[in-house]
Amino acid sequence: MTWHAALHHCQQNGLPHVLATQVSALGSTPREPGARMVITPDSVIDTLGGGTFEWQTIETARRHLAGGHTGFHLEAFSLGGRSGQCCGGFVNVMLEVFPGARTHLAVFGAGHVGQAIMALSHPLPWHRHWFDSRPESLASVEPAPRLATHRLNDPAAAVRSLPSDCHVLVLTHSHDEDYALVNALCERDDLGSIGLIGSQSKWHSFKRRLQRAGNSEAALERVRCPIGTLGQGKLQDKTPYSIALSTVAELLTLADAPASLADHRGLESAALKPLFDDFKELDIP
Structure with missing residues (x-):
């Protein structure tokens, strides 16, 4: 060479x-x-x-x-x-x-929003880790630089495998899967950020369950839900592309500054x- x-x-x-x-x-x-x-x-x-x-x-x-x-x-x-x-x-x-590449992004979920996030983040110099529990969801994903795909079998084990300072987005097809992932993510205090797709009412419901499970307020405060709002409240355009676009823009502000x-x-x-x-x-x- x-x-x-x-x-x-x-x-x-x-x-x-x-x-x-x-x-x-x-x-x-x-x-x-x-x-x-x-x-x-x-x-x-x-x-x-x-x-x-x-x-x-x-x-x-x-x-x-x-x-x-x-x-x-x-x-x-x-x-x-x-x-x-x-x-x-x-x-x-x-x-x-x-x-x-110093920034790592883990995306849990290969639905419409997950696919759009991966397409938009492709040109960025990030290491990307893409998880989904449905075998067919990632079967057609073509190999790409700095991209690793994983079958999500055990949410807790998958979370443990993430590198320190990794930025994480949870947007699976299942609320139960989302909850299991967020519950495991709250146990780690070395991640760059944690984002959960959904409404404020979804987060209020999750938060009550997470509190009952013994998660601290400090851990819960690290979770962003909804994602992609840049602290400005609700998104008016809720199409997958718009959510993905605003989420990637939000991640750019959260990732380590050069x-x-x-x-x-x-x-x-x-x-x-x-x-x-x-x-x-x-x-x-």
């Missing part, structure tokens, strides 16, 4: 990765500027020339991934000093660190200055 194919695969599937690009070369170096490689937590695709210099690049890239240091990082290598190689040249490598724009506006001039200073100080024929 080439770095082009690896980059496309990682971007399409929301996988954490680093694109390493050699941006400068002075003297004798293994590769010329423009050489690239893709580094993930457990694989390396393509090469910048091999040797200790490349190993150090990989180690640095994985350290940035593990530490959540997203964005651009400029690394300098003297091929004879820091890298312990005998080329005697000097290179700078730009590391572009992509954390992968890093500040300052983190994604390139390198500060102070980071570039050493690059030019190093070149002026080197005396390489």
Whole structure:
């Protein structure tokens, strides 16, 4: 696999990765500027020339991934000093660190609203988990990046399988199934959000049952019902597409906000200055 194919695969599937690009070369170096490689937590695709210099690049890239240091990082290598190689040249490598898809969405229910939510969220860089207890409901779903489908057999077990910070929507075909899921979801305090489709009267009925089951007020306050109102009361248009559209918009406000724009506006001039200073100080024929 080439770095082009690896980059496309990682971007399409929301996988954490680093694109390493050699941006400068002075003297004798293994590769010329423009050489690239893709580094993930457990694989390396393509090469910048091999040797200790490349190993150090990989180690640095994985350290940035593990530490959540997203964005651009400029690394300098003297091929004879820091890298312990005998080329005697000097290179700078730009590391572009992509954390992968950080938002997880679990949708319980593959009815009209569930289908519309999945269609609308498809272009978003979210990992999506889609559950339904009816075997025919998900049988025709085509494979898609960052999408996993599951047969819902045990609501409690399904809820336990969700990752931390996951945003959850409950909109199955059965009120009993909805209740069992919400009851299990209330036991977790590490989820991003919990949404339940239905009216305010449905929620009042569920809330009384959930209170009798021993759920705390703090847990019940984490449940949004109705969904897709953005805190503005009832939706006037209750078609599946409208509910789905407003629900996805609501989720966008609830999902983790991206890093500040300052983190994604390139390198500060102070980071570039050493690059030019190093070149002026080197005396390489």
